[in-house]
Amino acid sequence: MKFIHTADWHLGKLVHGVYMTEDQRYFLERFIEVVEEEKPDAVVIAGDLYDRSVPPTEAVELLNEVLFKINVELNTPIVAIGGNHDSAERLSFGSSWYKKSHFYLEGKLQSDFQPVTINGVNFYLVPFAEPGMVRHLFDDSSIHSHDDAMKRVVGEIEKNINHDEPNVLIGHAFVLGGKTSDSERTLSVGGSGCVHADVFSPFSYTALGHLHSPDAIKHDTVRYSGSLLKYSFSEAKQNKSISIIEMKENGEFELRTRSIQPKKDMREIEGHLEELLDPSFYEKENIEDYFKINLLDEGALIDPINKLRQVFPNVLHLERKISITDMKKKSSFTSIKDGKKSELDLFQQFYEEMTTSPFTEERKAAIADVIEKVRKEEALK
Amino acid sequence: MKFIHTADWHLGKLVHGVYMTEDQRYFLERFIEVVEEEKPDAVVIAGDLYDRSVPPTEAVELLNEVLFKINVELNTPIVAIGGNHDSAERLSFGSSWYKKSHFYLEGKLQSDFQPVTINGVNFYLVPFAEPGMVRHLFDDSSIHSHDDAMKRVVGEIEKNINHDEPNVLIGHAFVLGGKTSDSERTLSVGGSGCVHADVFSPFSYTALGHLHSPDAIKHDTVRYSGSLLKYSFSEAKQNKSISIIEMKENGEFELRTRSIQPKKDMREIEGHLEELLDPSFYEKENIEDYFKINLLDEGALIDPINKLRQVFPNVLHLERKISITDMKKKSSFTSIKDGKKSELDLFQQFYEEMTTSPFTEERKAAIADVIEKVRKEEALK
Numbered sequence: 001m002k003f004i005h006t007a008d009w010h011l012g013k014l015v016h017g018v019y020m021t022e023d024q025r026y027f028l029e030r031f032i033e034v035v036e037e038e039k040p041d042a043v044v045i046a047g048d049l050y051d052r053s054v055p056p057t058e059a060v061e062l063l064n065e066v067l068f069k070i071n072v073e074l075n076t077p078i079v080a081i082g083g084n085h086d087s088a089e090r091l092s093f094g095s096s097w098y099k100k101s102h103f104y105l106e107g108k109l110q111s112d113f114q115p116v117t118i119n120g121v122n123f124y125l126v127p128f129a130e131p132g133m134v135r136h137l138f139d140d141s142s143i144h145s146h147d148d149a150m151k152r153v154v155g156e157i158e159k160n161i162n163h164d165e166p167n168v169l170i171g172h173a174f175v176l177g178g179k180t181s182d183s184e185r186t187l188s189v190g191g192s193g194c195v196h197a198d199v200f201s202p203f204s205y206t207a208l209g210h211l212h213s214p215d216a217i218k219h220d221t222v223r224y225s226g227s228l229l230k231y232s233f234s235e236a237k238q239n240k241s242i243s244i245i246e247m248k249e250n251g252e253f254e255l256r257t258r259s260i261q262p263k264k265d266m267r268e269i270e271g272h273l274e275e276l277l278d279p280s281f282y283e284k285e286n287i288e289d290y291f292k293i294n295l296l297d298e299g300a301l302i303d304p305i306n307k308l309r310q311v312f313p314n315v316l317h318l319e320r321k322i323s324i325t326d327m328k329k330k331s332s333f334t335s336i337k338d339g340k341k342s343e344l345d346l347f348q349q350f351y352e353e354m355t356t357s358p359f360t361e362e363r364k365a366a367i368a369d370v371i372e373k374v375r376k377e378e379a380l381k
Numbered sequence: 382m383k384f385i386h387t388a389d390w391h392l393g394k395l396v397h398g399v400y401m402t403e404d405q406r407y408f409l410e411r412f413i414e415v416v417e418e419e420k421p422d423a424v425v426i427a428g429d430l431y432d433r434s435v436p437p438t439e440a441v442e443l444l445n446e447v448l449f450k451i452n453v454e455l456n457t458p459i460v461a462i463g464g465n466h467d468s469a470e471r472l473s474f475g476s477s478w479y480k481k482s483h484f485y486l487e488g489k490l491q492s493d494f495q496p497v498t499i500n501g502v503n504f505y506l507v508p509f510a511e512p513g514m515v516r517h518l519f520d521d522s523s524i525h526s527h528d529d530a531m532k533r534v535v536g537e538i539e540k541n542i543n544h545d546e547p548n549v550l551i552g553h554a555f556v557l558g559g560k561t562s563d564s565e566r567t568l569s570v571g572g573s574g575c576v577h578a579d580v581f582s583p584f585s586y587t588a589l590g591h592l593h594s595p596d597a598i599k600h601d602t603v604r605y606s607g608s609l610l611k612y613s614f615s616e617a618k619q620n621k622s623i624s625i626i627e628m629k630e631n632g633e634f635e636l637r638t639r640s641i642q643p644k645k646d647m648r649e650i651e652g653h654l655e656e657l658l659d660p661s662f663y664e665k666e667n668i669e670d671y672f673k674i675n676l677l678d679e680g681a682l683i684d685p686i687n688k689l690r691q692v693f694p695n696v697l698h699l700e701r702k703i704s705i706t707d708m709k710k711k712s713s714f715t716s717i718k719d720g721k722k723s724e725l726d727l728f729q730q731f732y733e734e735m736t737t738s739p740f741t742e743e744r745k746a747a748i749a750d751v752i753e754k755v756r757k758e759e760a761l762k
Binding site: 054057060061063064068071072087089090092093094096097098100101103 | 435438441442444445449452453468470471473474475477478479481482484
């Protein structure tokens with residue numbers, strides 16, 4: 001029995017002000033090709049299908065199209081759960097109808113854990129739930145942490161589990177040992193947000209979502225598939241992949257991964273402005289990628305972001321590497337007491353040295369206003 | 382062939398700050414009983430299933446439950462379209478799967494008008510669309526008004542229509558001759574928002590949604606079912622009903638209506654405070670109803686809203702019938718020049734005579750602040 005394990009699609013994600021929907025569409029079209037080639041018995045999506053409870057309509061249309069192609073056109077069962085970014089109720093709408101097409105979607109945690117059995121493998125669907133919700137669901141006041149909650153859920157599943165069959169848990173949680181990145185909305189690090197990997201010992205395989213790196217935990221049977229794409233620069237060095245699991249009747253499995261080339265990679269580069277703008281450098285680069293650029297230049301630069309964007313159109317973030325000690329040494333500020341420069345001029349100089357965006361007339365007016373107010377207050381003292 | 386025509390459910394509607402979801406649930410449970418009794422071949426919902434593009438999750442869960450009961454448990458086909466209050470894209474999610482269970486949901490206008498045929502009757506689904514969207518869909522720059530748009534849509538349908546069969550159009554539009562109420566988000570009255578009823582002449586019956594009264598137009602074959610419930614006090618006197626159509630093979634039909642008693646009616650009553658609070662009056666009333674109360678008392682009343690709510694817990698709106706001429710005659714205001722009362726005291730007196738809500742400390746502080754500012758400005762002149 002073969003299934004694909006994926007998670008954290010985050011459709012409708014906004015990264016540094018840019019909607020990823022078109023990148024996600026491109027990637028998912030390739031993903032559908034992989035499904036077509038691999039002909040798995042099921043596609044597992046372990047939560048965070050959307051990036052937020054009310055995703056943009058483009059994301060809603062994209063998810064609808066992709067799932068329809070996989071499930072109906074390619075006749076592939078889908079087993080999916082809600083993650084912490086999904087709205088349990090909104091995602092659940094219609095799931096009773098989907099079942100008839102072997103599309104099993106559990107947006108909201110239920111107290112009844114009937115597995116979905118596909119070609120001899122039992123899938124237990126455990127959508128993300130806050131401990132309070134699990135406490136309420138089982139009327140069990142001893143549940144305080146995510147670990148307590150998952151233990152209780154697994155306990156419920158174990159009441160009817162058949163250990164002679166291969167059992168897979170699909171969950172969305174922060175499992176201990178995981179590395180976090182900026183784009184995971186960490187519940188709490190090391191505290192009540194964590195679930196111990198041991199909790200999943202009754203299962204042949206645990207297909208997790210939540211952490212975005214496929215290497216987030218080192219464990220034989222408990223695994224994150226990782227997110228669809230890189231969703232923050234802290235993920236820039238991760239190798240995103242799709243996990244393909246072939247499971248035997250005794251629950252033993254082989255795992256391999258496949259990589260899909262995204263439309264645009266997300267990368268961090270550094271250098272001096274002149275070097276980066278030199279054709280000998282950028283001609284070797286995929287200039288359409290999403291970049292975070294760390295500029296090594298010291299002192300003032302005129303409009304570096306726009307110069308960079310003429311070469312790298314998708315610069316999402318620019319950082320200047322100016323250390324405080326450098327600032328002190330090389331400061332070109334004139335003392336206010338010299339009276340040679342107005343506060344406004346000084347601020348403008350400071351702003352332009354420290355940031356990468358122009359000191360517009362609007363910003364000038366805002367600061368002039370502040371300076372004026374401070375002056376008045378001083379005068380009243 | 383028998384079908385039920387309904388529209389304008391507006392799930393998740395907020396009326397005067399009160400969510401109608403529980404009233405809608407109660408009503409729809411009765412509606413399901415009617416479906417069970419009538420055993421129609423189809424249930425038609427002509428738009429505005431939700432009250433807004435992103436309805437509260439309780440409304441999402443309610444719609445899911447109700448449609449599942451009708452469609453799957455009672456094995457009744459459903460034909461539904463999106464209205465101007467629905468989000469075309471969000472409502473459409475999953476509709477490709479629903480079709481397999483004979484639940485036909487068209488959230489967004491498509492250029493392809495294949496009818497849904499149920500027991501010999503062809504249903505043409507025309508979800509609400511702005512003229513600009515129809516102009517774009519058919520790349521037809523001559524479309525400016527809703528009437529132009531509907532004419533074009535009907536023209537498209539006519540290309541393949543079989544006039545020897547009974548044809549029903551399901552639409553959501555403001556058809557000329559309609560009466561409006563406060564809770565219909567009128568597109569524009571009498572102008573480009575209107576569609577002429579003549580446009581629908583090719584159809585045996587046109588099942589409309591948008592206007593909330595079943596009597597909104599007088600026409601033999603073009604009809605509004607009216608909304609599920611009364612959604613504003615301007616609808617207080619309307620008789621809400623469910624339309625049941627029995628259609629012959631030649632397109633002739635018989636129409637009858639059934640009424641469902643809502644959990645709470647929406648009504649307007651008037652009288653003097655003392656009369657309304659008298660047991661001899663209110664003992665005959667269904668005091669749990671939603672009330673708009675017009676008080677006939679003149680002059681100051683102490684906290685009338687709370688007194689009324691002790692008897693009528695669901696007063697949504699209170700109005701005082703004080704005419705300007707009465708005010709002049711009976712005014713108890715003292716001239717400011719007398720210097721006997723402060724501006725604040727005078728305002729408080731005025732506020733309490735004119736409104737029905739208490740002049741709280743917060744309000745007092747806000748007005749005191751205004752008075753202070755005006756005084757300062759005067760002093761500077």
